[in-house]
Amino acid sequence: MRKSTQRLVRRGGDPEVMMDINTTPLIDVMLVLLVMLIITIPIQLHAVNLEMPVGVPPSDMIKPEKVQIDIDEKSIVYWQGLPVSAAELEEKMALLAQQPVQPEIHLRPNKDCSYAVFANVLSTSKRKGLSKIAVIGSEQFVK
Incomplete structure (x- = not known):
């Protein structure tokens, strides 16, 4: 018998228990969390909000000599x-x-x-x- 078939079939014909961690559910949970994070992050604005002075600048500015x-x-x-x-x-x-x-x-x-x-x-x-x-x-x- 080959090694792979020996592993799957034990005494009495029952398949051997796998000792590896199933990462598929973990990846699914991580993808759901990533999507939730992307949705909840507010949209970043690429503008700088400035508070500009209101009013008319003085018209009679004296330029220094x-x-x-x-x-x-x-x-x-x-x-x-x-x-x-x-x-x-x-x-x-x-x-x-x-x-x-x-x-x-x-x-x-x-x-x-x-x-x-x-x-x-x-x-x-x-x-x-x-x-x-x-x-x-x-x-x-x-x-």
């Missing part, structure tokens, strides 16, 4: 195109800080200027309370 400060390769500081000393720079920045709407300061250093002069301009503006400072022309420093 722009002050151009340049530092050339000899580390000379220019205020709106005119050379200034360190004392004059402090005076002009103190006057700007007293204005109700602070102007934007566009600081444009040359790549060959002294870092100490550049740092002095930045620290002076901070001491005087000016916060709208932009360093422009930085593309010259990229190699």
Whole structure:
């Protein structure tokens, strides 16, 4: 007799009891649970809900003036195109800080200027309370 037929037929002609777990009911239960989970999950929205302000924006917005400060390769500081000393720079920045709407300061250093002069301009503006400072022309420093 073959081995497979020996396993099925025992003494007295009764089939042998299978000792393996029947996984079919387990798979059925898992599939039912999966379907229930999919049905009960709410549909996700791909939108961001924002609370936007209501009303009309003010029409008379005052745009701040722009002050151009340049530092050339000899580390000379220019205020709106005119050379200034360190004392004059402090005076002009103190006057700007007293204005109700602070102007934007566009600081444009040359790549060959002294870092100490550049740092002095930045620290002076901070001491005087000016916060709208932009360093422009930085593309010259990229190699």
